[in-house]
Amino acid sequence: xxxxxxxxPRRTIELLWGVPGPxxxxxxxxxxVEHVVAAGIRVxxxxxxxxxxxxxxxxxxxxxxxxxYTYVPGREELLELMLDHxxxxxxxxxxxxxxxxxxxxxxxxxxxxxxxxxxxEIRVGRPTLGPHSFAKYERELAAMDxxxxxxxxxxxxxxxxxxxxxxxxxxxxxxxxxxxxxxxTDFDWWNRSAPVLAxxxxxxxxxxxxxxxxxxxxxxxxxxxxxxxxxxxxxxxRILDGIGQLAGA
Amino acid sequence: xxxxxxxxPRRTIELLWGVPGPxxxxxxxxxxVEHVVAAGIRVxxxxxxxxxxxxxxxxxxxxxxxxxYTYVPGREELLELMLDHxxxxxxxxxxxxxxxxxxxxxxxxxxxxxxxxxxxEIRVGRPTLGPHSFAKYERELAAMDxxxxxxxxxxxxxxxxxxxxxxxxxxxxxxxxxxxxxxxTDFDWWNRSAPVLAxxxxxxxxxxxxxxxxxxxxxxxxxxxxxxxxxxxxxxxRILDGIGQLAGA
DNA sequence: GAAAACTCTGTACTGCGTACAAGGAGCGAA
DNA sequence: TTCGCTCCTTGTACGCAGTACAGAGTTTTC
Numbered sequence: 177x178x179x180x181x182x183x184x185p186r187r188t189i190e191l192l193w194g195v196p197g198p199x200x201x202x203x204x205x206x207x208x209v210e211h212v213v214a215a216g217i218r219v220x221x222x223x224x225x226x227x228x229x230x231x232x233x234x235x236x237x238x239x240x241x242x243x244x245y246t247y248v249p250g251r252e253e254l255l256e257l258m259l260d261h262x263x264x265x266x267x268x269x270x271x272x273x274x275x276x277x278x279x280x281x282x283x284x285x286x287x288x289x290x291x292x293x294x295x296x297e298i299r300v301g302r303p304t305l306g307p308h309s310f311a312k313y314e315r316e317l318a319a320m321d322x323x324x325x326x327x328x329x330x331x332x333x334x335x336x337x338x339x340x341x342x343x344x345x346x347x348x349x350x351x352x353x354x355x356x357x358x359x360x361t362d363f364d365w366w367n368r369s370a371p372v373l374a375x376x377x378x379x380x381x382x383x384x385x386x387x388x389x390x391x392x393x394x395x396x397x398x399x400x401x402x403x404x405x406x407x408x409x410x411x412x413x414r415i416l417d418g419i420g421q422l423a424g425a
Numbered sequence: 426x427x428x429x430x431x432x433x434p435r436r437t438i439e440l441l442w443g444v445p446g447p448x449x450x451x452x453x454x455x456x457x458v459e460h461v462v463a464a465g466i467r468v469x470x471x472x473x474x475x476x477x478x479x480x481x482x483x484x485x486x487x488x489x490x491x492x493x494y495t496y497v498p499g500r501e502e503l504l505e506l507m508l509d510h511x512x513x514x515x516x517x518x519x520x521x522x523x524x525x526x527x528x529x530x531x532x533x534x535x536x537x538x539x540x541x542x543x544x545x546e547i548r549v550g551r552p553t554l555g556p557h558s559f560a561k562y563e564r565e566l567a568a569m570d571x572x573x574x575x576x577x578x579x580x581x582x583x584x585x586x587x588x589x590x591x592x593x594x595x596x597x598x599x600x601x602x603x604x605x606x607x608x609x610t611d612f613d614w615w616n617r618s619a620p621v622l623a624x625x626x627x628x629x630x631x632x633x634x635x636x637x638x639x640x641x642x643x644x645x646x647x648x649x650x651x652x653x654x655x656x657x658x659x660x661x662x663r664i665l666d667g668i669g670q671l672a673g674a
Numbered sequence: 675g676a677a678a679a680c681t682c683t684g685t686a687c688t689g690c691g692t693a694c695a696a697g698g699a700g701c702g703a704a
Numbered sequence: 705t706t707c708g709c710t711c712c713t714t715g716t717a718c719g720c721a722g723t724a725c726a727g728a729g730t731t732t733t734c
Contacts, residue, residue: 182692183607185618193625203699230691240714242692251691297548301603302614305622310633317635327642331651332659335596336589337637338662343588354550358432365551366433373554384559386566402580410581411588413497417670418663421706431723449681452730479722491723500722593680 191253192260192306195340203319207237209247211255217292223352225294228255255298260306262292268311270319274425275416277319278333280414282341289345293353296346300404323423333419340411366395431498439486440502441509441555456486458496466541469507473602474543477504483567504547509555517560524665524674526568527582531590531661538594542602545595572672582668590662596653614642645647 190197215236220228227275229252234266237422266284270277289295298378303309316334325333355361360368373379381388394402430436439446440458464485469477479500483490497503515533519526538544565583574582604610609617614670622628630637644649 185614186621189618189621189625193627195625199701200711201701201709203701203713205712227688231689236491237576242694243713245692246712248603287733294573299546301599301606302611305618307627310628310636313640314633314636321635327639328655328661329641331643333663335593335651335656336660336663339592340585341594344584347584350550356600358536362551365434367503369438369554372435372438374471376438376444378442378556379559384563386570387559387563388564390576390580391562402584406577407581407584410578411585411664414582414585414664414667414671415660416667417667418667421666421670448732449680450732452682452732453683478720480720491684491725495681496721558685644701 182347184249187249188202188253188256189305191248191257192304194246201254205246206239207243207247209257211237212244212247213261216254217261220294221292224356225255225297228294229257234258256304256306257299259295259300260304260308263304263306263312265291266308266312266315268315270315274320274323274423275420278316278337278416278419279412280315282317282337282408285338285341286345289341291348293345293349296342296349312424323373323419323425325423329422336415337412340415341408344404344408344411347402347407351404361409431502433498436498437502438554440497440506452460454495454498455488456492458506460486461493461496461503462510465507467502469543470491470541473571474504474546477507477543489571505553505555507551508544508547508549509553509557510557511544512553512557512561514540515557515564516562517564520565520653523569523572523672524669527565527586527662527665527668530565530568531586531657534587534590535594535657538590538598542594542598545591545598572674574672578671585664586661589664590657592655593657596656600653640651648657 192208212233215233216228219236220233228251231241233254235245237244244254248257265288269279290359313334316337317330320330320333351362354365358365438444443458461482464482466478468481468485477500479493480490481495482503486493493503497506514537521527535628565586566579569579570584600611602616607614
């Protein structure tokens with residue numbers, strides 16, 4: 177019973193954990209799952225997730241497009257493998273103390289997302305059950321060993337932190353992507369947009385006093401638009417404060 | 426100088442604000458931008474963002490595909506119009522008190538995302554400069570009128586809250602989407618995955634003690650996997666606590 | 675009227691994921 | 705050794721996406 181259909185959880189999990197499978201009879205494969213995943217990551221790093229097409233990866237490996245389907249059930253599974261593989265780049269150590277630990281967890285992920293911005297574009301409907309994603313979760317929980325919280329709270333905190341990092345990172349990454357695709361920097365774009373907006377009576381600052389003031393301040397402070405990195409650090413501080421209050425630590 | 430090229434900020438902004446434009450000479454248009462946007466939203470609500478194709482919308486409106494390009498420069502701009510339009514569904518009022526105000530802002534957005542899950546899939550590289558998105562921002566800031574914070578802090582808080590809601594909502598929405606696409610509920614999926622995982626030595630709980638324990642607890646508590654709604658409420662509480670601490674309120 | 679400007683439409687191009695069938699390589703059994 | 709099964713590899717092809725382009729028809733302006 178060798179179910180090879182795409183969308184099968186069994187197959188996906190076995191690929192994630194590198195389960196060898198029974199001895200095969202035909203010609204030796206030219207490649208391996210690892211090769212395909214590595215090529216996928218190479219392409220994604222270079223040209224973004226949209227460039228990760230089966231044809232492009234096959235080209236990269238000097239192989240026909242359809243050969244890839246020998247190693248991977250389909251594109252979706254490949255992306256999941258790439259995701260888990262990338263999680264393997266996260267460190268294992270943790271600094272002393274829950275606050276420093278959680279901060280490190282967040283900062284490491286922040287850096288990972290900037291090293292591989294395409295991670296933020298991958299939509300896996302369900303949690304990835306791969307080894308490195310497990311290790312990531314384990315580490316996130318380990319950072320809170322000293323806190324007296326129940327399991328549900330721990331899970332919620334992990335989710336909260338991951339959401340913060342992803343959200344903020346998406347901000348900076350989306351901007352970069354938009355700049356690349358449109359050939360306009362944030363600055364160019366704003367200089368083109370602001371005058372148009374000024375011509376529209378309904379968009380007059382009087383109607384949006386707070387938005388105009390804060391938007392202008394944030395724009396000036398960071399040169400064009402709000403700064404995701406500042407938002408990230410600020411949000412992290414607030415969340416850690418909130419956790420400290422909850423745990424009485 | 427009537428730049429109609431897609432990707433032009435001027436055109437997009439004028440569409441967002443419904444700027445009428447000079448009197449036209451040819452035959453009267455059968456439709457309007459509003460019709461197209463409404464059809465887009467109808468399709469997205471019914472069958473998700475992937476179903477929002479130019480052909481499908483044209484069918485919906487009883488019109489040839491290419492006619493849509495008379496009203497809208499391209500698909501990307503259409504999505505941005507749909508986004509701003511949906512933001513128009515958010516209420517304007519605010520309850521008394523910053524804490525209740527921010528909570529309402531978050532809860533309203535949470536509900537909006539569940540009414541229109543496709544909103545979470547739209548990737549606009551830059552902020553949407555439409556009337557309803559402006560109003561949304563203005564209201565978010567208004568909720569903090571009584572707090573003594575500077576503009577940069579206000580902006581960061583808005584971003585933090587929006588990130589929380591989007592992140593948590595993505596959790597529940599992604600699960601629903603995965604269930605629909607695969608024909609498996611979370612429960613089915615887990616029942617298929619768990620045994621496979623159990624067969625893999627490297628995935629033994631001894632190697633991931635905390636992850637196994639917490640994962641099991643969270644799964645049991647909510648029936649299959651972590652509960653995004655609980656994560657949302659929990660995260661909101663922590664963040665509001667953190668803000669209170671910062672503002673000394 | 676005639677001409678210009680505009681809407682609408684059908685066709686067609688490129689690029690995507692991948693189903694399918696045919697060709698060739700290597701192993702196990704005779 | 706040879707047959708035959710199994711598996712890897714490949715080229716072709718299908719359906720669907722966004723949208724460029726050219727022609728036909730309609731309404732306004734001169």
